[in-house]
Amino acid sequence: MFGLCFSFFSLQIVLGLAFVYPPLAPLSRVRPSPHANNETQPNPNQLILYKRYKLSSTIDSPFRNVDRVKLINAIFQQPATGDVPGCGFELSRLQEKGCLLGYFSLHDMPNKIALEKKWFAINSLPHQQPIEQIKDYFGEKIALYFGWLGVYTTFLGYASAAALVAYAWSAAEGRTDSLVTPYFASFMALWSTVFLEAWKRQEATYRVEWGMAGFEQLESTRPAYWGFQRTKEGAQVTSHVDGAPTVHFPAAESVKRKVLGNVVTAAFIVVVCVVVFSIFGLKNTMQSALSKKATEQNTILPFSSFDCSVLFFCFFSLERRFRFDRLCVCVCCLLRFPRAALLFYICFQTSRTVLSSPSCRP
Amino acid sequence: VNVELGGLIPAVLQSVSIAVFSATWKLVSLQLTVFENHRTDTAFEDSLIVKTFSFEFVNKYAACFYAAFAKKYLVSGESCDPSCFDELATTLGTLFVVELAVGNAGEVWGAFSAKKKREVAESVGVAPDRKMSQVEKQYTAETFDKMLGTFRNYQEMAFQFGYATLFSAAFPLAPVLAYMNNFVEIRVDGWKLLQCSRRPEPSGCEDIGAWYGILDLISTISVVTNGLLIFFVATSYEDVSWTHRFTLFLVFEHVLLAAKLSAAALVPDQSRSTEIQGARQLFIASKVIENAPDDEPEFGAEKEAEGGFDILDGDDDPMF
Numbered sequence: 048m049f050g051l052c053f054s055f056f057s058l059q060i061v062l063g064l065a066f067v068y069p070p071l072a073p074l075s076r077v078r079p080s081p082h083a084n085n086e087t088q089p090n091p092n093q094l095i096l097y098k099r100y101k102l103s104s105t106i107d108s109p110f111r112n113v114d115r116v117k118l119i120n121a122i123f124q125q126p127a128t129g130d131v132p133g134c135g136f137e138l139s140r141l142q143e144k145g146c147l148l149g150y151f152s153l154h155d156m157p158n159k160i161a162l163e164k165k166w167f168a169i170n171s172l173p174h175q176q177p178i179e180q181i182k183d184y185f186g187e188k189i190a191l192y193f194g195w196l197g198v199y200t201t202f203l204g205y206a207s208a209a210a211l212v213a214y215a216w217s218a219a220e221g222r223t224d225s226l227v228t229p230y231f232a233s234f235m236a237l238w239s240t241v242f243l244e245a246w247k248r249q250e251a252t253y254r255v256e257w258g259m260a261g262f263e264q265l266e267s268t269r270p271a272y273w274g275f276q277r278t279k280e281g282a283q284v285t286s287h288v289d290g291a292p293t294v295h296f297p298a299a300e301s302v303k304r305k306v307l308g309n310v311v312t313a314a315f316i317v318v319v320c321v322v323v324f325s326i327f328g329l330k331n332t333m334q335s336a337l338s339k340k341a342t343e344q345n346t347i348l349p350f351s352s353f354d355c356s357v358l359f360f361c362f363f364s365l366e367r368r369f370r371f372d373r374l375c376v377c378v379c380c381l382l383r384f385p386r387a388a389l390l391f392y393i394c395f396q397t398s399r400t401v402l403s404s405p406s407c408r409p
Numbered sequence: 410v411n412v413e414l415g416g417l418i419p420a421v422l423q424s425v426s427i428a429v430f431s432a433t434w435k436l437v438s439l440q441l442t443v444f445e446n447h448r449t450d451t452a453f454e455d456s457l458i459v460k461t462f463s464f465e466f467v468n469k470y471a472a473c474f475y476a477a478f479a480k481k482y483l484v485s486g487e488s489c490d491p492s493c494f495d496e497l498a499t500t501l502g503t504l505f506v507v508e509l510a511v512g513n514a515g516e517v518w519g520a521f522s523a524k525k526k527r528e529v530a531e532s533v534g535v536a537p538d539r540k541m542s543q544v545e546k547q548y549t550a551e552t553f554d555k556m557l558g559t560f561r562n563y564q565e566m567a568f569q570f571g572y573a574t575l576f577s578a579a580f581p582l583a584p585v586l587a588y589m590n591n592f593v594e595i596r597v598d599g600w601k602l603l604q605c606s607r608r609p610e611p612s613g614c615e616d617i618g619a620w621y622g623i624l625d626l627i628s629t630i631s632v633v634t635n636g637l638l639i640f641f642v643a644t645s646y647e648d649v650s651w652t653h654r655f656t657l658f659l660v661f662e663h664v665l666l667a668a669k670l671s672a673a674a675l676v677p678d679q680s681r682s683t684e685i686q687g688a689r690q691l692f693i694a695s696k697v698i699e700n701a702p703d704d705e706p707e708f709g710a711e712k713e714a715e716g717g718f719d720i721l722d723g724d725d726d727p728m729f
Contacts, residue, residue, distance in 0.1 A: 113611045120610065149548055151607040159603055167596050176595065185602065186611025192559045193595065195617055196566065200591040203573070206584035213581040223579065224494045224643035232578040232635035233665060239574050239628035240669040243621070244676045250616050251679035255687045262615045263451060272448050296446055305456075308441040312460050315434060316467050322426055323471040330419035331484055 100183065103157060111183040116152045123150075139270055158184055173200035187257050191250075198249055202242040209234050272296075423472055424507045430468050438464065439557075450556060451618065458619040461564060469504075469568055473576055476500045477634075477642055494579055494643050501580040505572050509590045512565060516597055520605035524550050553602060553609040562598060563620045566591075570624055574631040578638040632669070636662040 099107035110118070125133020141147040162184055165177045176197050182190035209231060217225035254260050274294035276284055284295040438460040447453040477497045527549040532541070541549075554560075569590070573583040602609065640646050640658040649657075679687070695701040 116608075116611055149552075149607075151547065151552070151610075153544065153547060154603070154608050163599075163603055166599050173592065173595060181599075185609060186613065188555075188559060188612045188614040189602070189609060191614055191617065192562055193599070196562075196591065196595055196598075199566065199570070200588060200595070203584050203588040203591060206573070207588045210577075210581045210584045214585075217581070222644075223498050224492075224639075224645055226645075228578050228643065228645075229639045229661070231581055232639055233661070235574055235577040235584075236628070236632045236635065236665045237668060237672075239570075239624075239631065240672045243625060243628060244672060247621070247678050248676070248680055248683070251687075252683045254615055255679075255683050255690065257613075258690070259613050259615050260687060260690065262613045266449050266451060268448055269450055269453060271443065272446060274446075296448075301446065304445045308445050308456075308460070311437070311441055312464055315430075315437065315464055319430055319464070319468050320471065322430075323423075323475065326419050326422050326426065327472075327475055327480075329422070333418065 101157070112155050112158055113183055113186050117186075119152070137270075155184070173197045173204070182257060187253075187259055190257075191253060194249065194253055195246065198246050199242065202238070202245070206235065206238050209238075424504070424511075427468055427472075427504075428511070431465065434461070434464050434468070454556060454560065455619045457560065458623065462567070462623050465564070465568060466571075469508075470571065470575065472504060473497060473501050477576065477579070477638060481642075492642075492644050494638070497576060497579045497638075497642070501572065501576050501583070505580070505583060505586060508569075508572075509586065513590070513593065513597060516601065520551060520601045524605050547607055551606045553606040555610050555612055558609065563617065566594075567620060567623050567627070571627045571631075574628060575634050576638065577631070578635045578643070629666070629669070632662055632665045636665075 099109065100111050102108050102112070108115070120138075121133065123134050123136050124138060125131065125135070127133065127135030138147065138150050142149065158180075162177065162180050165171070165180065174197050176193055178190055178194050178197070181193055213225075213227050213231035216227045217223055220226065272294075274284075274296035276292070276294055278284060283292050285291060286293040438457060441460065442453060442457045445456060447456060477493060480496070481493050528541070528546075531545070531549055532539075569587050573587045577583060636658045639661070640654045646654050646657070677684075
C-alpha cells in the first residue's frame, strides 16, 4: 500500500516536471502517439512520461539526444562562478582568438542512420517527413524549417494540380493568355492566403507541442554586441531598470549606423537597376541588328545542340580557371564560328605549350 | 532547338549578373548588419531579412517586371515578340529553371567540394597510410551556422514562392517545377546537414519570424501584378478601352484582396486543441513554478449540465 502511494506520488512529481520543462517531454494530449510507449502504465494521459530515448542499442535515457547536446553546451559555457557554476569557457571567443580549432558535437551514428532511412526514402511525400525525429536530432529551429518546407511543398502540390489544368488548357488553345488565365491567377492568390493561414496554425501547434511558447522572451544578448561600460566621467554604466552594471551603445550612433546601412542598400539597388537596364538595352540592339541581318539573308541563325554542348564545355572550363584563350573560344562559339574557334583554340594551345616548354626558355 | 542568338547572350548575361550581385550582396549585407550592432539575434536577423529581401527583390525580379510592364512603352516598334505576355513567360521560365538547376547543383557541389578541400588541406604531410578518425572527418565538414544556415534556406524558398505567385498568370508551370524542386530540396538540405556539415548547435525558436511577413507581402503584391498582367499585358483585353480595363482591374484586385483579408481575419491563428493545450501548459507552469493559489470555486459550479451532455476528456477537434 505504501509502495503504491509512493509510486503514485513520485509519478505526480515527474508529471509536474515534465510540464515545467517541456523539452524533456513535450506535452501533447492532443496527439500523444509519438511520445507514447504502451507497455508499462495504466493512464493514457500519462503515457508521455514513459518515453525513453534510445542512446544506443542497450542504453535508454529520459533525455533526447539533442537535450544532451544542449546540456553539455550549457555546462561548458555557464560562468564558473554563481549558484550553479559551470566550466566558464566562452567557446566562440576562444575559437575567434585561435585557442580552439573548433567545437562541435559529434554526429550520433545510430540515430543519424535511422533518420536518413526514414527521411530520404524516395516514396516519402513532403508532409511525411519524420519531423519529430528531426527535432530530436537537430533542435527546434532546423526542424521548424523542414516543417515549413513540408507544408509549403504539400500546398505546392495542390497548386500544381490546378497549374497543370491551366497549362493544358492554354496549350490546347495555343496561346499563353488563354481563357482560364484570370481564373488561375485568382486561384493562386487565394491559394497563397490559404497556405499562409494553414501554416500559421501548424506553426502554433508545433510551438505548443515542442514547448517553444515564450522562447523569444528568454533571448539573450548577442556575443558580438558591444558598447561602452564607462561614462565619460569614468563611472560604471548601470541599467535604468534594475541598476545592474551594463553596456551602453548610444542611440544616436545606432540610428546613424542604421541610416547608413539603408543608404548603402538603396545605392546597391540603383546599381542593379542600371545594370539590368543596360543589359536590356544590349538585348534590344542585338535583336534588331540580327533581325536586319536575318531578313537580308532570309534565314534565322539556328542554335544547334552542338553549339549548346560546346558552350557548356566553354563555361565549364572558364569556371575552373579564367584564361584568356578560353574566353576567346567562348566568344567565337557564341559568334557561331565553331570551326574557327576550334582552330584558334588548337593554335593557341600549341603555341603556348611550345613557348612554355623549358627548352624554349632563354 | 532553334533559339535566336540575340536572345541568348543577354539571357546568359542576365543570369550571370543576378548571380554576381547576389553573391556580392550576401557579403555586403552581412557586414552592414554587423556594423549596425544589434543587441539580440532576432533584431539582427530581422534587419538582415529586410536588407536581403529589398535588394534581391529588385535583383531577381527586375527582368520579369521589365518584360511585363516596361518594355512595351520603352522600346519603339514591334517591341515584344510575339507579345509581351509571351516574352514574360519565356523570361520567367528561363530564370526559374536556371535558378533551380544552378541553385541545387551549387548547393550539392559546394558542400561536397568544400568538405573535400578541407580534408585534403588537413592531411598535408600526413603518413599516407593513416586514415582520418571519425572526429577528424567531422571536423573537416562545414559548420552549419546557427542563424545563417536556416536563413539562406528560407531565403531561397521565399524567392521561389515569389516566382510561383507573382507572375502565375504568365507562367502556370512555376508551381509544378517548384513542387518537383522541393521534393528534391528536402533531401538535398537534409543530406547537407547530415553528411556535409558538422552537427549543428541545437537552438530553439518560436516561429519563422520575419519570413512570414515577407511571404505575406509577396502574396499581396502578387494580386496586383497578376491583375495588371491580365488586364493590361495580355492580349485578351486589347480591344477594350483603358477606362474599362482599369475598372476591371480594380474590381479584380479589390475582390481578391478583400478575400485575402477576410480569410486572414476569419481563420483563427491556432486550432482549438492547440489553444487548450497551450492554456493547460501555462496553467501547470503557474501551479508548479509560480506556486499560484487555487481559484475560489465558482458559485453554482456544481450545477449539472442540462440536457444530459457528456463532456469528454479529449473532445473531437472541430475544424476551427
